[in-house]
Amino acid sequence: MIQQGDREKELVRIARRIADNVCVWSIRELNPLVVHQRTRRLIFVEVEKGAMKRVFEEFLDQRFRNVYLETDTKWVMSHVGGSDYDVFVRQLVTRAPLEDVKKGIPSLEKIIVDLFEDGFVYGVSRSPDLAHLIRNAFSTYSIDVRTLRTYARRRGNYDHLSKFIEWLAVVPPEVLRDP
Template sequence: MQNKIPSYFEGHKPISKNDLVERILEDFPNLKESSINVYLSKLKKQGILKNPTRGIYALKGKQEFYPVINAKLKRLFNKVKKDYPFIDFCAWNTIWLNDLMRHQPFKFYTILELDKDATQSVFYKLKDQGKQVFLEPDAETFELYIHNSDNVIIIKQLVSEAPLLETENVVIPSLEKLLVDMIVDTNLYAAQQGELDFIYQSAFDKFEVNQGKMKRYAQRRNREKEVEQRTNLTLANS
């Protein structure tokens, strides 16, 4: 049966569990549904199938989102971690989004997202060290000071229970978080606003995207309906 499994996923598109079971039964009518369920669980453990959201199956094979962490970002992360060992925070750079875009921005920003209580303290500490740092900048600040500057660090409040991951001992936002945030924070993601459809399509085509994780975070950011509509449109075009 294993050799038949890929044929049930036309163009590698995800399908519902019910549809998958029906297609298996068409080829193997003597199988019991309970036996199929056990076999599907086995294929998940073997890494042949994935279960991106409840009731949906897809073929494994896309990349996991693990962008390159450069030395500069590592140093900044480690510095903040040393000075504030008990806060939750993540660090990243907007250059990571270039892999998902058609038109490449020329300016990139380092982003620190921290617990609310730590944002001002970290801001003043970095400013005292001579860093070009901005705290929760608004549209006017971006226009006047940030868009034409280099080596900018932007500090923002980290939304509680935001989906994060750790790679190379650095905590970074997950792809699901970035996809939701770029719909919410139109100032920080100004360069991406004209390419949201393309970015979503690129993300879903290239990487594993956990739709359940995305939905939960979108709820926390009060953008569930908008994110769901864009996700559904993206999947329909895949």
């Protein structure tokens, strides 16, 4: 589902020099699943907490522009804009599900949980856009509910997310319950 462009691949290559666990993706990759298309490229580079500052500094040393160390998301999102792309260095949640660990590509389950938890960061709050995205993700792709459940619990939001998914009626309610 997620395809990395040249810029994302370069960010993975640089971040891997410092961090073992890397996840890189752009919000524009979700355009096929939403009504309101994203024109700006918000790129998220997620690494373990101890590597965030070093990865951020390395991006600056490599002359990447518009790079932000995400410590105060609300401030960043209210003050960032006007460029074709912005790069956010964020903390990667431990044991986050990745589709391709080597390339640092997140799974769709991870993205759904993260969008539900931090939607305002990505510009997709708990709005019709988020509902549309989740509905389309479930109808277009094979979503592993077990992976979704495990990661959402790790993020501490499975109860709310499962109620939201149940409200969307994209899967039978019993599928969302523990086996």
